[in-house]
Amino acid sequence: MSVDHPPTPRSALWVLAHPRHESLNGHLYRTGVETLARDRDVMTSDLYAQRFDPVLGERDLGELVGEPGNLAELAGQAYARGQAPPDVQAEHEKLARAELLVLQFPLWWYGPPAILKGWLDRTFTDSFAYDNEIDPVHGFPRRYGDGGLTRRKALIVVTVGEDERTLGPRGVSGDLDSLLFPLTHGALWYVGIEALDLHIVHDADSLGAGDVDREIRRLQERLARITTEPTRPFRRLRDGDYPSDLRALHPGLLPGCTDLDIHRAAAEASRKSA
Structure with missing residues (x-):
């Protein structure tokens, strides 16, 4: 079953994974949605507010409950039969329309909150977001x-409690780009969504009122130029850099x-010029 969902031009979906509306994340979320809405049709998924259930399970299988097999594949078969749960169907409709996807969350234990991971588990459904x-x-x-979700860009807005040195290429906490590689490459790029550079708010736990105002302005400025920003140039599977018999990068590339x-x-190119 070949999947393809052409996005609606000038449309966006902003997904928030933070439980407190009066937090820094809450302020950034409202500012971001308002800024994008000036020239786009903006949809939102406030996961905590809508009590989104992040657990992929039996209710995602429709009439296939109890059938043996891979859970993700069975959920895909249920989707193909029109039996995806209503909450997942609602997210599918928004994803299918969105040309820009914004994922916003605080970094908890060096990854997204569980509710956002569960949103991916349940909405990046086999036969909807990808196929075999x-x-x-x-x-x-x-x-x-x-x-199924090509021709889309994604912006990740992430707040972290550490500074740029601690959470950097040589920092004790590791490099944030590497920590979020499972999201930018393993989830978004897997289904065809091109990630933009991360939008990071450092030292988020200790910002004063003036700092918050600065971060709000910085996000507004970023969103104002988002249309012209280049995306991360990950390698495409179909271009042959990963031979099917190796299931890894071709040995002749960056040996x-x-x-x-x-x-x-x-x-x-970047390493040759370094």
Whole structure:
């Protein structure tokens, strides 16, 4: 079953994963939605406010409850039969329309809150966001740069409690780009969504009123130019950089390198010029 959901131009979906509306995240969320709404149709999913259930389980399987097999594949079959749960259907409708996806959350234990991970588990559904069929032209399944949600960009807005040195390339907490690689590459790029550079708010736990105002302005300025920003150039599966018999990056590309940056399409050029 080949999936494809052409987005609606000038539409956006802002997904918030934070439980407190009067928090810094709450202020950034309201500012961001208001700013985008000046020239876009903006939909929202405030996951805590709408009490979104993040647990992928039996109710996602429709009439296939009790059937043996992979849970994600069974959920995809239920979706194909029109039996996805109403809350998932509502998120599918918003995702199908959105040209820009904004995911906003605080960094908890070096990853997104569980409610956002569960939103991905339940809404990036097999047969909706991706499928297992082999593309007859390229010989690869529609994943990593292909899939049901191509022609979309995603902005991740993340608040962190640490500074740029602690949460940096040589910091004790690790590099934030690497920590969120499972989200930018393993989830978004997997279904064809191109990620923009992260929008990071450092030292979020200790910001004063003036600092909050500064971060609000910085987000507004970022959103004002979002249409013209380049996305992260991850490698597409169908371009042949990952031969199907190896299931890994071609040995002739950046031999000996094992860091996550090798999965960027421009990695060779950037390293040669360094």
